Amino acid sequence: MSFRHVAIIGLGLLGGSIGLAVKEHLPGVTTTGYDADPKVRERARQRGLAGTIADDPADAVRGADLVILCVPVGAMEAAASAIAPGLKPGAVVSDVGSSKISVSESLARALPEHVIIPAHPVAGTEQSGPDAGFASLFHHRWCIITPPEGAPPAKVKSLKAFWRGLGSTVEIMDADHHDRVLAVTSHIPHLIAYTIVGTASDLEEVTRSEVIKYSAGGFRDFTRIAASDPVMWRDVFLNNRDAVLDMLDRFLTDLAMMREAIKAGDGEMMFDQFSKTRAIRRRIIEHGQDDARPDFGRHDHD
Amino acid sequence: MSFRHVAIIGLGLLGGSIGLAVKEHLPGVTTTGYDADPKVRERARQRGLAGTIADDPADAVRGADLVILCVPVGAMEAAASAIAPGLKPGAVVSDVGSSKISVSESLARALPEHVIIPAHPVAGTEQSGPDAGFASLFHHRWCIITPPEGAPPAKVKSLKAFWRGLGSTVEIMDADHHDRVLAVTSHIPHLIAYTIVGTASDLEEVTRSEVIKYSAGGFRDFTRIAASDPVMWRDVFLNNRDAVLDMLDRFLTDLAMMREAIKAGDGEMMFDQFSKTRAIRRRIIEHGQDDARPDFGRHDHD
Numbered sequence: 074m075s076f077r078h079v080a081i082i083g084l085g086l087l088g089g090s091i092g093l094a095v096k097e098h099l100p101g102v103t104t105t106g107y108d109a110d111p112k113v114r115e116r117a118r119q120r121g122l123a124g125t126i127a128d129d130p131a132d133a134v135r136g137a138d139l140v141i142l143c144v145p146v147g148a149m150e151a152a153a154s155a156i157a158p159g160l161k162p163g164a165v166v167s168d169v170g171s172s173k174i175s176v177s178e179s180l181a182r183a184l185p186e187h188v189i190i191p192a193h194p195v196a197g198t199e200q201s202g203p204d205a206g207f208a209s210l211f212h213h214r215w216c217i218i219t220p221p222e223g224a225p226p227a228k229v230k231s232l233k234a235f236w237r238g239l240g241s242t243v244e245i246m247d248a249d250h251h252d253r254v255l256a257v258t259s260h261i262p263h264l265i266a267y268t269i270v271g272t273a274s275d276l277e278e279v280t281r282s283e284v285i286k287y288s289a290g291g292f293r294d295f296t297r298i299a300a301s302d303p304v305m306w307r308d309v310f311l312n313n314r315d316a317v318l319d320m321l322d323r324f325l326t327d328l329a330m331m332r333e334a335i336k337a338g339d340g341e342m343m344f345d346q347f348s349k350t351r352a353i354r355r356r357i358i359e360h361g362q363d364d365a366r367p368d369f370g371r372h373d374h375d
Numbered sequence: 376m377s378f379r380h381v382a383i384i385g386l387g388l389l390g391g392s393i394g395l396a397v398k399e400h401l402p403g404v405t406t407t408g409y410d411a412d413p414k415v416r417e418r419a420r421q422r423g424l425a426g427t428i429a430d431d432p433a434d435a436v437r438g439a440d441l442v443i444l445c446v447p448v449g450a451m452e453a454a455a456s457a458i459a460p461g462l463k464p465g466a467v468v469s470d471v472g473s474s475k476i477s478v479s480e481s482l483a484r485a486l487p488e489h490v491i492i493p494a495h496p497v498a499g500t501e502q503s504g505p506d507a508g509f510a511s512l513f514h515h516r517w518c519i520i521t522p523p524e525g526a527p528p529a530k531v532k533s534l535k536a537f538w539r540g541l542g543s544t545v546e547i548m549d550a551d552h553h554d555r556v557l558a559v560t561s562h563i564p565h566l567i568a569y570t571i572v573g574t575a576s577d578l579e580e581v582t583r584s585e586v587i588k589y590s591a592g593g594f595r596d597f598t599r600i601a602a603s604d605p606v607m608w609r610d611v612f613l614n615n616r617d618a619v620l621d622m623l624d625r626f627l628t629d630l631a632m633m634r635e636a637i638k639a640g641d642g643e644m645m646f647d648q649f650s651k652t653r654a655i656r657r658r659i660i661e662h663g664q665d666d667a668r669p670d671f672g673r674h675d676h677d
């Protein structure tokens with residue numbers, strides 16, 4: 074069975090991209106959409122982010138066999154409760170939230186009678202809102218599905234097929250493992266970037282305009298990440314607290330060792346550490362999750 | 376007076392780019408070059424990184440009125456001593472090192488009789504070696520010149536004109552201030568990136584291949600920076616220790632506050648911090664030190 078009618082709740086970067094990707098890649102599939110913000114709904118209609126944009130969440134999901142919640146993690150429970158009156162029995166409820174344990178729990182609380190299969194497409198940009206989405210966002214990116222125990226295998230299979238249809242490669246994982254993996258590959262990098270950009274902008278003896286002028290030395294790559302949506306990221310840290318704190322403490326331990334090496338002038342330790350990290354970069358490029366063109370100097374962007 | 380013969384010592388990313396940029400932008404100027412590594416000299420001849428590549432450092436600088444040392448910061452003193460026998464009186468000795476106090480001191484020690492005017496073009500990529508250079512590396516980038524007290528104004532002016540000729544905008548700064556500014560905009564970002572990539576590759580419960588697969592969530596931007604040359608960066612941290620430790624401690628203080636906010640579930644504090652950093656990003660884009668195309672999702676790279 075494949076999904077014939079997909080409802081999208083939340084029409085920002087993720088929701089809008091799903092709508093555009095379905096239109097491009099799965100032409101037989103109907104889409105409907107809803108967003109809590111009337112201005113977003115208006116813009117979504119102009120851009121055609123879904124076939125029909127409803128003004129009421131229950132109307133948006135009526136008749137859908139797959140509903141995807143594309144709202145900040147902290148808004149998942151409210152969004153799920155709001156669609157309950159319109160949901161058809163047997164519909165699959167999924168989402169795209171960046172943390173999975175807490176979202177699974179929220180959705181199960183809000184919709185105890187329904188089939189819930191959470192997912193997380195590991196694809197994004199630092200932009201948000203109804204103008205940010207594009208149809209190829211999921212191409213060559215991973216989508217992690219975290220089916221709770223007892224999820225109907227046929228429906229998990231359909232959800233896998235849906236994401237493959239949008240260009241993703243699908244991986245099944247349990248929610249707990251997902252949250253630990255993403256803490257290190259995404260949440261901690263964002264936390265660090267937000268923090269160092271904050272530190273740099275509060276210095277007295279180095280002005281903000283100096284920080285901006287000389288950002289090509291490495292800092293600007295952090296500012297890109299630190300320009301991500303504050304609501305989305307606040308919610309991620311509130312909802313993946315344990316894994317984030319655990320990974321943060323490991324990072325702090327390693328950073329304290331680096332600090333000691335610098336203090337002691339231990340060049341050998343630094344050289345060894347800095348050599349190791351090159352290998353990881355090479356493998357990311359081999360796996361097609363980045364390309365080798367230097368962005369730092371951007372001679373390809375001129 | 377403008378320089379008519381420029382000698383480049385060290386023919387990797389920076390030295391090679393200077394050679395190619397002079398050929399493209401300053402066609403009347405002669406270049407000669409030298410690198411300690413015979414394989415680099417051979418490759419430099421093939422690519423034409425300088426008009427003549429000498430096999431001896433003193434020969435490379437004979438007759439030059441500007442010599443630019445493009446070697447790792449820790450090799451500056453040895454490189455300066457090696458050119459001494461060939462240096463003509465009145466020649467300006469400059470460099471491109473990423474830290475300036477220690478380089479100024481090394482060069483003054485090695486060449487007490489010569490005019491030394493250190494500089495640092497804030498432009499680079501994570502690549503190194505004789506194949507990495509390209510003529511446009513310095514376009515629209517800043518070059519910071521840190522003349523010591525008593526440096527002849529006419530020669531400082533000539534060096535400014537030289538870097539403008541290669542496409543840079545020049546700023547004059549004292550070495551101490553340079554080292555503090557670059558600690559925050561470049562050195563600390565590299566230190567953090569090297570550290571988190573190291574932390575991620577040593578985890579037991581999250582495999583390396585998972586870290587690589589799901590790197591599109593933010594981590595891959597750190598791996599790019601952490602792929603930079605280990606010798607160059609070891610030398611930077613050994614040579615800009617005080618400013619780096621000072622900035623690192625401020626970052627650690629801010630990160631500890633973030634940690635507390637996550638632990639306490641203080642969403643308001645996080646939201647405020649994460650909102651502030653967006654403004655900095657906007658200004659970097661306005662100043663042309665980055666562009667707005669999202670690299671994180673790379674839909675423009677497909």
Ligand SMILES: NC(=O)c1ccc[n+]([C@@H]2O[C@H](COP(=O)([O-])OP(=O)(O)OC[C@H]3O[C@@H](n4cnc5c(N)ncnc54)[C@H](OP(=O)(O)O)[C@@H]3O)[C@@H](O)[C@H]2O)c1
Pocket residue numbers: 082083084085086087088107108109110113143144145146148151152169170171172193194195196197198199200201202203205302305309
């Ligand atoms: N951005 C990324 O890189 C990325 C990557 C993977 C996964 N994710 C996840 O995807 C989800 C959406 O992120 P996004 O980047 O698409 O955010 P976004 O562009 O800000 O879009 C979210 C939209 O949902 C709306 N909304 C909020 N509460 C709602 C509710 N109760 N009912 C209906 N609509 C509601 C928001 O309206 P208001 O603005 O008026 O609140 C906004 O228009 C988040 O859970 C995030 O963790 C994001």
Ligand SMILES: NC(=O)c1ccc[n+]([C@@H]2O[C@H](COP(=O)([O-])OP(=O)(O)OC[C@H]3O[C@@H](n4cnc5c(N)ncnc54)[C@H](OP(=O)(O)O)[C@@H]3O)[C@@H](O)[C@H]2O)c1
Pocket residue numbers: 384385386387388389390409410411412415445446447448450453454471472473474495496497498499500501502503504505507604607611
């Ligand atoms: N990369 C950047 O992003 C960047 C940006 C701004 C400034 N800088 C600064 O520019 C300088 C050069 O960096 P780079 O990226 O161009 O490095 P690179 O590509 O590794 O080139 C440096 C070259 O210098 C050679 N060398 C080492 N010691 C020497 C000596 N005593 N005499 C002659 N040649 C010697 C090296 O040979 P071996 O490999 O055999 O040692 C190598 O070929 C450093 O001081 C760095 O701090 C770098």
